[in-house]
Amino acid sequence: MLALAGVALVAAVVAGLILLRGRPSEQPLSVPAVAGEVRSSSGPELVVDVAGKVRRPGLVRLRVGARVDDALRAAGGVLPGVATGVLNLARKVADGEQVLVGVEGGMVGSVAGPGATRAGGQVDLNLATAQDLDALPGIGPVLADKIVSWRTDHGRFASIDQLREVGGIGEAKYQALKSKVRV
Numbered sequence: 349m350l351a352l353a354g355v356a357l358v359a360a361v362v363a364g365l366i367l368l369r370g371r372p373s374e375q376p377l378s379v380p381a382v383a384g385e386v387r388s389s390s391g392p393e394l395v396v397d398v399a400g401k402v403r404r405p406g407l408v409r410l411r412v413g414a415r416v417d418d419a420l421r422a423a424g425g426v427l428p429g430v431a432t433g434v435l436n437l438a439r440k441v442a443d444g445e446q447v448l449v450g451v452e453g454g455m456v457g458s459v460a461g462p463g464a465t466r467a468g469g470q471v472d473l474n475l476a477t478a479q480d481l482d483a484l485p486g487i488g489p490v491l492a493d494k495i496v497s498w499r500t501d502h503g504r505f506a507s508i509d510q511l512r513e514v515g516g517i518g519e520a521k522y523q524a525l526k527s528k529v530r531v
Contacts, residue, residue: 362495386513394443401430401450419447426450439470442503470530473505491516505531 403424417437481492
C-alpha cells in the first residue's frame with residue numbers, strides 16, 4: 349500500500365510539472381527599428397518638406413515642437429559651402445511647411461528670406477524678415493520685430509487677421525496693413 353501511495357505521489361508531481369511547463373508565459377515583444385526614420389517615439393508628428401541644397405531633400409517627419417535645425421538634420425544636413433545665415437535655425441516648424449535651403453529667390457514656408465514681397469507689393473507675413481516688414485508704412489523696427497517674434501512663438505500666420513494678436517497692432521493699424529500683407 350505504501351508503494352502504491354509513492355507511485356501516486358510521483359505521478360502527481362510529474363503531472364504538475366507537465367502542466368506548469370505547458371502554461372503560457374509573458375515574452376517581451378521586440379520591434380526592429382526602421383533605419384533612416386526621424387520620428388518621436390510618442391506623440392503627434394509634423395511633416396515638413398525640406399528642399400534645396402541639403403543631402404536628402406524631401407519629406408521629413410519630426411516631433412511637434414521641432415525646429416528648422418531639426419528639419420535640416422533630418423534631411424541629412426546642408427551641402428558643403430551652403431550658408432544658413434538667412435534661416436532662423438531656432439524657429440519652430442509647422443506641419444505642411446516647406447523649408448528651402450540655399451535657393452535663389454527666397455525661402456518658402458515660414459522661413460524668413462528674400463522673396464517675401466511679390467509683384468503687387470504685398471509682403472508675405474510668413475516669409476518676411478524684420479527688414480521686409482519695416483519697409484511697410486507705419487511699421488517701424490520695433491513693431492517689425494514683434495511680428496517676427498509672434499511668428500517665432502506661434503508658428504506661421506494662418507490668416508492676416510492674426511496680426512491683431514501682435515502687441516502694438518490695433519484696429520486702425522490692422523486696417524491700414526491688411527491690403528499690404530498676405531499669408
